[in-house]
Amino acid sequence: MSDKTRWLLVVTYATAMAWLESATVVYLRKLVGRMEPYQMDPMPDTTGLAPTELVREVATLIMLMTVGWLAGSNGRSRLGYGLVAFGVWDILYYVFLRMICGWPKSLLDWDVLFLLPLPWWGPVLAPMLIAALMVVGGTLVSQPDSGGDPFWPAR
Secondary structure, X not given: OOHHHHHHHHHXXXXXXXXXXXXXXXXXXXXXXXXXXXXXXXXXXXXXXXXXXXXXXXXXXXXXXXXXHHHOOXXXXXXXXXXXXXXXXXXXXXXXXXXXXXXXXXXXXXXXXXXXXXXXXEEOHHHHHHHHHXXXXXXXXXXXXXXXXXXXXXX
């Protein structure tokens, strides 16, 4: 399998995973009556779903890193493909949320970015920019250039 085909398969996986994650988050937000995610208490435990939500986040990270591990043939390419998967997933997560429920209304809307290790918030633009850098960097690291070696930053 060529490196480009492998890259496209990772992107396809991350795209499907982003849709699934977006739909799941919409279901959970509707269940707890919190479509607007930026609130003082990011995970009200009135439904008892807090532990499930934390494990869901860990499972998401494991799935993204696993696809990178499976796609790559060495540590460098595994890291690269993992970064591509994470970046594509994160960008499309917000794109699909917008398609499904109309949120975020702008890239400056605040969101609970992660719950682990502690809840942290920021504008949607922040993780999307970081994710774009992850896609570019992961692509450079995982794909050999014309000389046959992938890009790797020097010390």
